[in-house]
Structures are given as C-alpha cells and as structure tokens.
Amino acid sequence: MTADEIAAALDDASGAVEPGPSAARARQPSGRGEPATSWADAFAARTVAVEGGHLHWTGATGHRGTPVVSFRGQVETGYRLAFRWHHGREPEGNVRPRCDYPGCVAGGHLADRKLREGGGS
Template sequence: MSTPIKSRPGKRPAASVEELFHARTEPVDGGHLRWTGYANKRGLALVRYAGSLHTALRIAFRIQHGREPVGHCSTDCGLPGCVAPAHVEDDATRTRNRAAYASLIGLDSPAEACRRGHAAAEHRRYRRDGRPYCLACNATAAETSA
C-alpha cells in the first residue's frame, strides 16, 4: 500500500510569470492597473520568476500582444505606474501609432533622411504630439550635453 503524498506548507509556487504579474496588480478606474509588487529604487516594477528578473511592463506587453517586445516598453495612458497590458507599447508599436497620428494631423514627413543624413526608415521616431524627430541625432545631442 502506497503512502499518500504530503503537500508542503506555505504558498503554492506560481505556474507562470504572468500569474505572478496578475497577483501583484490591482484594477484602478479607467481600465488602468496599479502595480502592488516590488519596485526597485528607480521605481521599475519587477518580478523574480525561475531565477530571472522580469519587468512588469514587458510581461504586460507579452500578455497583450503574444510576442516579445522590441526595445523599450512604456505606457502612453498618462497614469504614472500603470501596467495595464492594453496600455503598454514597445518601440515598434509606439512608432507605428505615433506615425499614424502624425499622418492624420498632417505632420508626417516624406523625407528619406534627416538633415544629417540618417535614414528615416531606421531612425525616425515621433513625439507624443506627432512631431517627427531623428533618434540618432537625439542620441548624439544627449552624448554631447552629458
């Protein structure tokens, strides 16, 4: 006769990083999610799972889009600390959405390159108000001012 398996006392380990994400958020009015878990000194919301650190925004992006984010993740909803998956954008979706907005309001630029010759297809980005800028030129300006 076999002996029954005893379960360990304490919390059951999470089955996935997404499960940990949902356990560390709470809904806020307007479809936002507030992060209730750990944040580092810079305020970056983090989850440790399977020996690795994951940012809450990258997890939220994967939940919403079913793919790994490209580049930096951020929200454009205006609520500081929001981690709602529907509000998170990566570099690619942010550029696409802002380019569409710029086109709608007549600010898109047909130029193939910036004034310094950086290819627009690779370096053009858009501010929240739809104005285009060159990512390479901005990086150069930031290095010289530091």
C-alpha cells in the first residue's frame, strides 16, 4: 500500500499531522531508500494491510509493544496517528486496538477512552 492509499483509507487525503515548529529535516526512512516526506509516508512504510481489514505494524515498538514512528525529529505512536486520521479528532486517553489482531493500527479498529466508555466517535 502506498502512503496515499493509507492516507485515503484513514480518511485523511492530505496525510499530514503537523510536527512541532522546531522539527528538523526528515531522517526517518520511508522504506523505499529515501526520507519520509510526510507522517502518512512514514506510517505507510511501516504497515502492511492483511486479511480482515487489519493493518499490521512492521515498524519499531516502544513501551509494552506500542507501535512508534518518528518524522522530522518528532515521535508519535502509530495508534494515535491512525486514530486521528480515521476519527478526525484527538484521542482521549490511551488508544488501543479493539480487534483481536495483535498491534493492529487500522484506524477503524482503534478506540480511545471515550469510545471504550461508550461516548461515540
């Protein structure tokens, strides 16, 4: 899947999550031998679509196996990026997969505290 396909699948045509103002030049490889040009590109380089609509994380993991990605000196969890792109809002509390696929980062398979408590999208 290309970065554009991932961004479209996550309901974010631009694929952009703005890094902080002090962000340095991208150093994270895109998986194609070149630096990532967007958060979506960095994310897409670390995911593989699998059966059942799941998105398998192939990149680095942090504390407790949480998917992490960096772009322009900023670090973000794959869960929070995919959640923002899919739901169009900032997550409240921790974001975790609701499906049974370990480490799935498909936006529609993720829930924050608000969704887990039945508060809608």
